Amino acid sequence: MRSFVLALLLCWSSFGNAVPAVLRFSAVDSWAMPLAEFKDNHLTGGILHDLINRLAQRLDIPAQIQVLPRNRVELALKQGEIDVRCYVSPKWITNSTEFLWSVPLLYQRDLIVSRQGSEHLASPDAISGESVGTVLGYAYPRLQHLFDRGSLLRDEARNQELVLQKLLAGRYKYAVSNEMALGWFNRDLPDSDRLVSVGTLDEEPVGCLIRNDPAIPAQRILRTLVQMKESGEIDEILARYQ
Known part of the structure; x- marks a missing residue:
């Protein structure tokens, strides 16, 4: 035993x-x-x-x-x-x-991003009435009330890089991107083409x-x-x- x-x-x-x-x-x-x-x-x-x-x-x-x-x-x-x-x-x-x-x-610092010459946003609500580039399946709590009301439309892409490519091509005026991805995307672009942050959405x-x-x-x-x-x-x- x-x-x-x-x-x-x-x-x-x-x-x-x-x-x-x-x-x-x-x-x-x-x-x-x-x-x-x-x-x-x-x-x-x-x-x-x-x-x-x-x-x-x-x-x-x-x-x-x-x-x-x-x-x-x-x-x-x-x-x-x-x-x-x-x-x-x-x-x-x-x-x-x-x-x-x-x-x-x-x-992770999420930014609202636009093309050169865009004005800084006073708040996320300032993009009401627009389409915004987002990543498929991602949640954006600071924008959810706008999505729920239908005053902001999601234009989705499979990943963050594609979201920024579509913004650069003029598919929409604004997109959401994390700060690191934006910096990486801009690194090989001429200064005149680089995307810019126009507001901070969230930091986590x-x-x-x-x-x-x-x-x-x-x-x-x-x-x-x-x-x-x-x-x-x-x-x-x-x-x-x-």
Whole structure:
């Protein structure tokens, strides 16, 4: 009997210290550079590619990255198909308390963007009566009351880069873009063609969430992300894309 109990305790101990064969991360297919670069439905570059792979290296656990539509990610988490989701805020999902959250790692600053010569907006309501370029499936809480009233129409594109390309081509007067994507899009354009911010829509700290499952070394992941943040390693990743 004593031998059986010792064996059982050993099994429990081994399970508690078990390391998964891989850590499964999500990547959203509507992300654009400098956040993410995709080729043949694989994440091949960008800030989040580097962050995920560096985290996996520090943990000594291979990363498996699944590229998914934004509206598919929450379902994949619920069904246990992915373990970690990065570049996300608790405000963006309905069941945020079900997950473990890292410290903020980056900031997403959403801007209202237009072409050269456009006036700065006093408030987002100033674009009522227009069509605005948006990313398919993205929520924009500061504009939702205008969408609900029908006084602002969404002209959607599959990803952030396409939204900005359509703005540059004159498809609409305004678009919503995060600040990093705007800077990356403008970098090779002549000064006369560069898109400009005409107002700030929202600013949100973002980090990683981890599925609350005992088979996932969640606390180790969270500690490692804190170390990466405090050591300046995340700032070094960001600097590569400025």
